[in-house]
Amino acid sequence: QVQLVESGGGLVQAGGSLRLSCAASGRTLSSVAMGWFRRSPGKEREVVAAISWSGGSTYYADSVKGRFTISRDNAEATVYLQMNSLKPEDTAVYYCAASRTTTTLTPDSIWHWGQGTQVTVSS
Numbered sequence: 001q002v003q004l005v006e007s008g009g010g011l012v013q014a015g016g017s018l019r020l021s022c023a024a025s026g027r028t029l030s031s032v033a034m035g036w037f038r039r040s041p042g043k044e045r046e047v048v049a050a051i052s053w054s055g056g057s058t059y060y061a062d063s064v065k066g067r068f069t070i071s072r073d074n075a076e077a078t079v080y081l082q083m084n085s086l087k088p089e090d091t092a093v094y095y096c097a098a099s100r101t102t103t104t105l106t107p108d109s110i111w112h113w114g115q116g117t118q119v120t121v122s123s
Contacts (some may be wrong), residue, residue: 001026002112004096009117012086018119020081022096029098030074035105036081037058038092039116048094049081050105059104064090086121093118 008020020036020082035050049070050059058070069082093116099105 002029002098004095004098004112004114006094006114006117008116008120009094011120011122014086014088014121014123016086016121017082017084018086020094020096020117020119022079022081022082022114023066023122024077024079024098029077031102032111033099033101033109034072034079035097035099036070036079037097037105037107037110037113038094038119040092043092045107046092047105047107050099051079052104053102057103083119086119088121088123091119091121 003025005023026106033052037047039045048061048064051070055072067085067101072079094115097113097115099109100111101109
């Protein structure tokens with residue numbers, strides 16, 4: 001049984017920063033890629049960032065490139081998403097997810113995900 005628990009969401013003004021954390025338990029996920037996707041009303045699910053099992057390879061959606069940074073600590077079974085220069089269009093529920101692959105996270109490779117954390121960016 002895999003459990004992914006996100007934390008760190010909240011309300012922030014445009015231009016501000018938040019750091020999301022995802023704690024994994026129940027099964028070692030150090031050998032799979034991890035990532036974050038988001039959902040907001042009227043928009044399709046979007047994978048915003050992904051990181052390979054070793055942390056050596058990362059992916060960012062164009063919408064967040066240069067503003068978000070994903071990292072992982074396999075010893076602590078934790079994945080982070082540092083979000084800077086936040087925009088109102090970043091408002092969404094953010095989900096941490098484990099991939100079926102070792103290299104990246106795509107909508108088709110999502111294997112397990114958490115309950116999500118709300119991020120609201122005010123203008």
